[in-house]
Amino acid sequence: MTAAATASSVRTGERRAREVVEEALSLVESGDGALHAFNNVLIEEALAAADEVDRRVAAGVDPGPLAGVPVALKDNLCTRGVATTCSSRILDGWRPPYDATVVARLRDAGAVVVGKTNMDEFAMGSSTENSAFGPTRNPCDPSRVPGGSSGGSAAAVAAGFVPVALGSDTGGSIRQPAALCGVVGVKPTYGLVSRYGLVAFASSLDQIGPFAATVEDAALALEVIAGHDPCDSTSIAEPAPSLVAVLGDGVEGLRVGVVRELTDGCDADVRARLAEAVAGLESAGAKVEEVSVPAAAYGLSAYYLIAPAEASSNLARYDGVRYGLRVQGTDVAAMYGRTRAAGFGPEVKRRIMLGTYALSAGYYDAYYGQAQRVRTLIIRDFDAAYRDHDLLVSPTTPTTAFPIGAKADDPLAMYLSDVCTVPSNLAGQPAMTVPFGRGDDGLPVGVQVLAPARGEAVMFRAAAVLEAHAP
Amino acid sequence: MPGMPRRISRDDVAHVAWLARLDVTDDELERFTEQLGAILEHAADVAALDTSGVPPTAHPLPLANVLRDDVPHESLDRDEVLAEAPTAEDGRFRVPRILGGDA
Numbered sequence: 108m109t110a111a112a113t114a115s116s117v118r119t120g121e122r123r124a125r126e127v128v129e130e131a132l133s134l135v136e137s138g139d140g141a142l143h144a145f146n147n148v149l150i151e152e153a154l155a156a157a158d159e160v161d162r163r164v165a166a167g168v169d170p171g172p173l174a175g176v177p178v179a180l181k182d183n184l185c186t187r188g189v190a191t192t193c194s195s196r197i198l199d200g201w202r203p204p205y206d207a208t209v210v211a212r213l214r215d216a217g218a219v220v221v222g223k224t225n226m227d228e229f230a231m232g233s234s235t236e237n238s239a240f241g242p243t244r245n246p247c248d249p250s251r252v253p254g255g256s257s258g259g260s261a262a263a264v265a266a267g268f269v270p271v272a273l274g275s276d277t278g279g280s281i282r283q284p285a286a287l288c289g290v291v292g293v294k295p296t297y298g299l300v301s302r303y304g305l306v307a308f309a310s311s312l313d314q315i316g317p318f319a320a321t322v323e324d325a326a327l328a329l330e331v332i333a334g335h336d337p338c339d340s341t342s343i344a345e346p347a348p349s350l351v352a353v354l355g356d357g358v359e360g361l362r363v364g365v366v367r368e369l370t371d372g373c374d375a376d377v378r379a380r381l382a383e384a385v386a387g388l389e390s391a392g393a394k395v396e397e398v399s400v401p402a403a404a405y406g407l408s409a410y411y412l413i414a415p416a417e418a419s420s421n422l423a424r425y426d427g428v429r430y431g432l433r434v435q436g437t438d439v440a441a442m443y444g445r446t447r448a449a450g451f452g453p454e455v456k457r458r459i460m461l462g463t464y465a466l467s468a469g470y471y472d473a474y475y476g477q478a479q480r481v482r483t484l485i486i487r488d489f490d491a492a493y494r495d496h497d498l499l500v501s502p503t504t505p506t507t508a509f510p511i512g513a514k515a516d517d518p519l520a521m522y523l524s525d526v527c528t529v530p531s532n533l534a535g536q537p538a539m540t541v542p543f544g545r546g547d548d549g550l551p552v553g554v555q556v557l558a559p560a561r562g563e564a565v566m567f568r569a570a571a572v573l574e575a576h577a578p
Numbered sequence: 579m580p581g582m583p584r585r586i587s588r589d590d591v592a593h594v595a596w597l598a599r600l601d602v603t604d605d606e607l608e609r610f611t612e613q614l615g616a617i618l619e620h621a622a623d624v625a626a627l628d629t630s631g632v633p634p635t636a637h638p639l640p641l642a643n644v645l646r647d648d649v650p651h652e653s654l655d656r657d658e659v660l661a662e663a664p665t666a667e668d669g670r671f672r673v674p675r676i677l678g679g680d681a
Contacts, residue, residue, distance in 0.1 A: 340644035408624040433664035448601035479634030535638020
């Protein structure tokens with residue numbers, strides 16, 4: 108049952124939130140042993156929150172647009188008093204003293220948090236294999252990865268445990284796993300959703316967004332979590348956009364560009380699905396043509412310098428002093444070195460060192476400075492493309508879901524699976540993936556819709572058309 | 579336009595690990611040197627681009643000095659925060675000695 112249908116039946120008193128949440132919890136209990144989408148299932152807390160929703164309905168108070176909807180949260184979103192691990196040993200057992208703004212907004216809208224989902228450690232990865240607690244499996248084929256880094260949230264929605272989950276997207280960490288698991292995933296405009304209470308990875312790129320089984324549910328969830336927050340100084344000082352209301356507006360007359368640089372390197376079956384998606388948009392009245400965004404070809408290289416550079420600075424806070432793991436040393440420097448060696452996994456160490464190197468004396472200009480200038484070029488090229496186009500499209504990922512272990516020992520091969528998604532993060536622009544058929548191997552393919560900053564409404568209109576035309 | 583840097587060496591990686599306060603084993607040094615070399619080689623396309631006259635972008639939003647009204651508000655509870663610390667004493671975080679250890 109969709110989030111929209113669930114909320115409407117709970118609001119009218121037709122169904123009790125308690126029933127809805129018990130059903131979700133029993134699906135998790137019977138199905139998650141094989142998938143490991145969740146790090147932590149919050150049975151007591153969820154049932155208490157559901158009862159509170161039911162009390163409000165009984166008292167004649169509207170619990171909100173997500174009344175009684177079970178939701179899952181990526182384990183890098185702070186939940187007051189509830190372990191938030193980032194799937195890292197260094198935060199094992201830490202209980203945040205506050206809720207992330209998005210968590211508070213979900214609760215205020217009547218949603219019920221049923222658990223925290225597995226992820227690549229500190230959101231660094233594209234397969235959820237970099238979790239200190241073991242990998243998550245793809246519900247479409249358990250021998251395959253669900254993608255990452257928000258693989259647990261993608262799997263929780265794809266398995267039907269919850270209709271909506273939240274993730275974070277720094278270089279594709281919502282869109283890539285959504286595509287590989289066959290669900291909808293949205294990376295909003297930078298600043299549309301507050302990052303307060305999101306454990307920082309790369310602060311100029313990170314953005315929280317929803318996973319959902321339908322475009323409408325994704326729109327509903329984004330409306331709830333979006334909007335200005337004084338606790339995040341990078342939050343845009345404008346109200347949340349209206350999205351559900353425009354879903355039926357269609358794409359008649361819209362000009363859509365297929366981004367050559369994000370399409371050419373993709374597998375043939377993935378490109379074939381994109382061609383079918385384009386035909387769907389055309390049949391709905393859009394004018395589609397190929398477009399070039401030349402600097403997007405350098406997106407991956409720029410991203411893998413900028414994101415680690417920011418991460419090396421953000422992750423300096425894990426030093427064994429204020430929270431989380433401490434490994435004793437005879438002085439504070441020894442304690443830092445040992446704590447961080449024991450607490451971080453290999454990919455996190457790799458990125459901290461890569462970022463530290465890219466920022467270090469003698470290399471700063473060649474790597475970090477150069478990547479920042481390429482970022483400017485990418486923004487300029489997108490701006491040029493949007494002068495003649497309302498939207499852009501591409502595949503979300505170059506391939507379908509790969510087998511667990513296939514890229515685990517080759518960081519560079521893993522990074523290449525983000526090639527279609529990183530440019531939007533560098534540009535701060537919104538993009539989302541809509542499931543569109545299957546590859547030759549029977550696994551889901553996602554089509555990515557990209558829009559200019561604050562272009563969520565038109566992006567969702569196209570997503571709704573693609574959903575209607577999907578095979 | 580900045581010149582192409584030379585390939586990262588084992589000593590560079592050891593230095594970077596020290597800067598990042600990250601103890602690494604000999605095995606890790608070996609592996610990280612090779613892996614970081616491959617990643618940086620892939621980034622050579624960026625390092626080699628002619629970007630003269632292009633300003634850097636640090637952030638997607640044109641923001642400067644986001645200020646709020648100077649009004650007191652509630653902050654986190656000190657005891658609740660200190661309860662998460664590995665060790666605390668007298669309302670403060672307790673750490674090992676800062677000078678003169680084995681580092």
